[in-house]
Amino acid sequence: MKRVICGILFFSTLVVAQNKSKNHLPDGKAGSLQNVNCKTCHTCDVPTKQNPCLIECPRDEMITVHQTAEQGPDVIKIDKLTNKYLPVTFSHKTHSQMSAMSGGCGNCHHYNTAGPILACADCHNTERKREDISKPDLQAAYHRQCIDCHKEWSHSTDCNSCHLEKGSPITHKVTKGKDHPKVKEPEKLIYETNYNKGKIVTFFHSDHTKLFGAECISCHQNDNCTRCHDTKNVQTVSSTIPEKISKTGSQHHQPCFKCHANDECSKCHLDKPTGPFNHKTSTGWALTRFHEKLECAKCHENTNNFTKLNNDCVSCHKNFVTGKFEHEKTGLKLDEIHQEFDCGDCHSESNLPDGKAGFANKPDCSGCHDDKSYPKDKPGSLVKVIKK
Amino acid sequence: MEKQNRRSFFKSAGLLTATIAGASTKSVKASPENILSEDRMGVLVDTTTCIGCRNCEWACKKTHNLPAGELNSYEDKSVFKEMRRPDSSALTVVNQYENEKRINFPINVKVQCMHCDHPACVSACIVGAFSKKENGSVIWDTDKCIGCRYCMVACPFQVPSFEYDKALDPEIRKCDFCFERTKEGLLPACVEICPVEALVYGPRSELIKIAREKIKKYPDRYIEHIYGENEVGGTSWLYLAGQDLAKTKALPALETKTAPGVSESIQHGIFAYFVPPASLYALLAGIMWLNKKKKESSEGE
Ligand code: SF4
Ligand code: SF4
Ligand code: SF4
Numbered sequence: 212m213k214r215v216i217c218g219i220l221f222f223s224t225l226v227v228a229q230n231k232s233k234n235h236l237p238d239g240k241a242g243s244l245q246n247v248n249c250k251t252c253h254t255c256d257v258p259t260k261q262n263p264c265l266i267e268c269p270r271d272e273m274i275t276v277h278q279t280a281e282q283g284p285d286v287i288k289i290d291k292l293t294n295k296y297l298p299v300t301f302s303h304k305t306h307s308q309m310s311a312m313s314g315g316c317g318n319c320h321h322y323n324t325a326g327p328i329l330a331c332a333d334c335h336n337t338e339r340k341r342e343d344i345s346k347p348d349l350q351a352a353y354h355r356q357c358i359d360c361h362k363e364w365s366h367s368t369d370c371n372s373c374h375l376e377k378g379s380p381i382t383h384k385v386t387k388g389k390d391h392p393k394v395k396e397p398e399k400l401i402y403e404t405n406y407n408k409g410k411i412v413t414f415f416h417s418d419h420t421k422l423f424g425a426e427c428i429s430c431h432q433n434d435n436c437t438r439c440h441d442t443k444n445v446q447t448v449s450s451t452i453p454e455k456i457s458k459t460g461s462q463h464h465q466p467c468f469k470c471h472a473n474d475e476c477s478k479c480h481l482d483k484p485t486g487p488f489n490h491k492t493s494t495g496w497a498l499t500r501f502h503e504k505l506e507c508a509k510c511h512e513n514t515n516n517f518t519k520l521n522n523d524c525v526s527c528h529k530n531f532v533t534g535k536f537e538h539e540k541t542g543l544k545l546d547e548i549h550q551e552f553d554c555g556d557c558h559s560e561s562n563l564p565d566g567k568a569g570f571a572n573k574p575d576c577s578g579c580h581d582d583k584s585y586p587k588d589k590p591g592s593l594v595k596v597i598k599k
Numbered sequence: 600m601e602k603q604n605r606r607s608f609f610k611s612a613g614l615l616t617a618t619i620a621g622a623s624t625k626s627v628k629a630s631p632e633n634i635l636s637e638d639r640m641g642v643l644v645d646t647t648t649c650i651g652c653r654n655c656e657w658a659c660k661k662t663h664n665l666p667a668g669e670l671n672s673y674e675d676k677s678v679f680k681e682m683r684r685p686d687s688s689a690l691t692v693v694n695q696y697e698n699e700k701r702i703n704f705p706i707n708v709k710v711q712c713m714h715c716d717h718p719a720c721v722s723a724c725i726v727g728a729f730s731k732k733e734n735g736s737v738i739w740d741t742d743k744c745i746g747c748r749y750c751m752v753a754c755p756f757q758v759p760s761f762e763y764d765k766a767l768d769p770e771i772r773k774c775d776f777c778f779e780r781t782k783e784g785l786l787p788a789c790v791e792i793c794p795v796e797a798l799v800y801g802p803r804s805e806l807i808k809i810a811r812e813k814i815k816k817y818p819d820r821y822i823e824h825i826y827g828e829n830e831v832g833g834t835s836w837l838y839l840a841g842q843d844l845a846k847t848k849a850l851p852a853l854e855t856k857t858a859p860g861v862s863e864s865i866q867h868g869i870f871a872y873f874v875p876p877a878s879l880y881a882l883l884a885g886i887m888w889l890n891k892k893k894k895e896s897s898e899g900e
Contacts, residue, residue, distance in 0.1 A: 260816070340786050344801045345809050351796030358650050358795060363704050368652040369674055370794075 252325045261432065263317060265325045276316040276323045280307035283316070286387050291332050292350055296374040300383045308391035312427040313434050319356050364436045394439075396420065401484050409480025418488045423470075424508050430466040470516070496522050499570075524554075524568065542596045549590035557590065632733045635716055639735035640781070641803035641835040642790060643810055644709060646844070647820055649797035651679070651693055651707030655789035659691045659711075662777060662788040682848075685711055687762040687772040691789060696849055699842045706841065708849040709789070709798070711774035712737060712758045713827060714835035717857035723753030728771075735803060735835040736776030744771050755831050755853055776835070803835055810839050826850055832857030 249256075255264035267277045274283065283303055290298030310318040320328055335352040336343070347355060362368055375381060402412040419425040431438075471478065491497035502510075510527060511517050524531045533553050538545045549557075553568070556578055560569025576583040576590075653673040660667035665688055679695035691711035698706045718737045721729040728743035729750060739750075739759075750759040750771060762769040777787035785791070790800040799806065807828055814821045826838035826845070830853040838844055845852035 339791060339796065340784075340800075344799050344805065345812070347796045350794065354650075354795045355648060362650055363701075366676075367674070368650045 260321050261314070263322070265317075265323070267325070273327050275325065275327060276320050278316055278328075280304055280311050283307050289353065292337060292353075295377055296370075297377055297379065297382065299373050300387075301373075302387075302389055305389045305391050309436060312394060313431045314428050360436050364440050399487070404480065406476065406480050409477055409482055411481055411484055412479045413481070413484045414479075415487045422488060422507055424506060429469060494519065538591070539594050540596065542593060543589060543591050544594045545591040557585075632731070634731040634733060636733050637804060638802045639733060639835065640776075640800065641714070641735055641806050641837055642787065643799045643801070643806040644836060644838045645797050645799070645813075646706050646708050646838060646840040646849075648795050649693070649707045649709060649793075650795055651676070651695055651705070652794060653678075653693050654792045654794060655709055655798065656689055656691055656693060658788040658792040659774070660689060662780065663690060663775075665689070679705075679707075684760075685758060685774065686760040687764075687770075690772060690774040694849060696847045706847075706849075708838070708840075708844060708847075710756075710850070711789075711836070712776070713756050713830075714774075714776050715755075715831055716833040716835070717831065719753040719755060719831070720750035720759055723749040725749060732778070734776075734778075734781060736778050736781070738775045738778050739771060739773075741770050746771070755851060757851075803837070806837055810837060813839060829855040831855070 249258070252266060253264050254266055255262065258264055265276060267275065281304065285302075285304045287301045287303045288298050289301050306319075307316065310316075316328070317323065322334070323329055331352050332349055335347060335349040337349045339348045339350070341348065346352075357373065358368060361372065365372065373384075375384065397416045400414045400416055402414065404410055404412055420427070467479070498505075507517070510520060520526065530536055531554065533551070536554070538550070555568035557574040557576065558568045558570050558572075559575055559578070560572055574585045574590075576585055576588065580588075654670065657667050657670050657673050659665075676695075682694050683689075683692040685692050691709055693707050693709045695705045695707050698704050714731075714735055714737045716731075718729065718731050720739075721731055721737060723729075724739070724744075725747060726743050726745055728741075728745075729737060729739045731737050746761070746769060748759075748761055748771070751757070751761065759771050759773045761771055777785070777789075780787060786800050787798075790796075790798045799809070801809075807825060810825045810828075814823055814825075820841055821839055822842060824840075824843070826840065827834040827836055832855065838850065840847075840849075844850045
């Protein structure tokens with residue numbers, strides 16, 4: 212099935228790509244004259260170059276723009292154009308790692324479809340004198356991708372930083388196997404703002420990335436190498452924390468507002484630093500054991516807009532009803548008598564309305580038995596948990 | 600380019616003196632070519648793409664047989680400390696300015712003759728040495744040029760320059776839009792060499808469309824202005840930028856009114872109480888030309 216879906220997808224994207232100039236977003240407006248719905252390839256309403264929001268192709272072995280740096284090639288030989296230079300050995304992996312934070316593969320492989328990665332030369336003409344001058348030729352396309360960062364970082368446009376002239380004694384620059392050091396993620400950042408009713412904003416960086424599933428790019432969209440490198444206008448690598456950059460109030464708020472648009476200012480602006488996100492204090496419902504380990508999105512479908520969920524077990528766990536629940540999955544197979552009981556008969560909590568099951572405490576036998584208690588006595592037999 | 604010999608010049612000068620009283624400025628400047636043809640060419644300079652490598656400066660010198668030196672030597676960024684203007688030794692120069700949006704990313708602006716749609720230099724030239732061609736370029740004929748330097752004064756971009764340092768037969772020089780190259784189907788040398796294709800050569804009308812499209816697509820990157828689309832009535836070279844190039848002082852702040860009108864009114868202002876401009880042109884031309892010849896022969900001795 213996967214293959215079929217992907218086949219259809221790939222074919223339709225190809226059709227779109229081939230007719231791009233004519234039919235794909237013909238006048239800058241969303242829509243296509245092909246019978247391909249935008250949502251066939253894009254997840255958002257208004258795809259842009261910065262955020263094409265392409266859906267992932269479900270075919271596993273295909274290399275798409277959704278690949279990690281390591282899945283892509285290590286080095287690439289750029290030899291489509293012949294001139295006075297030797298082919299360039301481009302350290303693809305290192306560069307992919309560098310751009311992983313601010314846009315990933317799509318940073319360079321822009322306008323790529325949801326299908327396989329297209330080579331630059333598939334769209335960019337090798338000839339400068341050509342019919343379609345609306346997009347740069349191949350040489351310019353290569354150079355524009357490289358020089359923007361290289362120049363900003365090194366303040367140089369020296370050709371030799373990538374190129375070796377023909378006839379040079381060295382035939383290639385060693386780029387194979389190099390890795391960009393892992394970018395260190397701060398746990399929290401405390402901002403002192405000039406908002407009088409709450410000067411302090413504590414931003415739990417790791418909560419946002421690990422718990423709430425925020426992607427690096429959603430905030431670091433415009434960050435490139437110079438965010439960490441060359442922070443003082445000299446060619447150095449600052450290994451610690453990037454230079455503080457001054458942003459306007461609206462620039463600061465912009466990434467937050469993607470999710471917090473409807474929140475009160477006091478949600479973030481307080482008079483002292485706060486602790487990390489805590490489900491109990493924020494929502495009144497404590498996460499315990501299994502729930503604690505889940506990603507937010509496992510329960511809250513729309514992580515851009517968290518809404519209160521019904522915390523009745525059955526609202527998510529449809530099979531948590533008497534007769535349907537396979538108790539042996541917990542490691543204890545109920546005997547025939549106990550199988551008949553409601554969950555709340557053993558799993559009860561005094562603060563819950565009568566009969567409602569609660570699992571924070573250990574099971575209670577006293578409802579029926581005066582002389583039994585768990586775990587000394589068991590309402591069945593222990594079995595091995597088979598993890599799927 | 601066609602030559603004009605001494606005899607034919609005397610002829611035209613004589614003719615002019617004969618019609619001294621009645622002639623108007625317009626009758627002197629005939630424009631037989633369809634100089635504003637729909638498919639006249641232009642160059643779109645994207646200053647947000649230009650990296651200031653100055654390769655264009657080198658290529659321009661090479662094709663125009665000017666001393667160019669080694670391409671590697673153009674890596675030298677110290678030239679950006681001062682604002683330069685095109686002159687007789689460099690028909691195009693690239694300058695650097697502060698970027699209002701990204702401090703660490705200065706912008707570079709290449710300047711050369713803009714190849715105006717209504718060129719002031721053509722209007723000002725009293726011997727008709729300058730002409731606007733159908734392919735958009737504004738060129739001049741060295742053999743006709745008498746070195747009066749009216750074009751230099753008239754040009755709103757201060758482009759034409761005079762070989763002051765040349766003792767023998769100094770000439771007016773400026774970017775000729777690589778007229779000899781484009782005639783052969785080649786690209787202008789600067790366009791050909793630009794590593795990032797910050798210079799796009801194509802029909803002016805198409806370039807404007809492309810520029811508009813870019814502005815629409817990347818509103819953060821560009822300001823909503825195509826420099827040269829309307830300045831002095833439009834120019835063949837067009838500029839896209841992330842900031843106001845006139846405010847940056849990279850290019851002059853100009854009105855959309857055509858420059859020749861401006862230059863004409865200056866001349867009329869000066870000459871209104873004397874003789875009609877055309878007659879004065881002819882007279883001046885004659886004197887200049889004689890002077891030039893005298894100088895030449897004395898240098899030859
Ligand atoms: S820029 Fe100056 S020299 Fe060039 S065409 Fe215009 S007026 Fe003439
Ligand atoms: S068009 Fe030709 S003459 Fe003009 S700047 Fe470019 S290379 Fe020089
Ligand atoms: S060659 Fe291109 S990139 Fe280099 S300075 Fe000239 S216009 Fe700018």
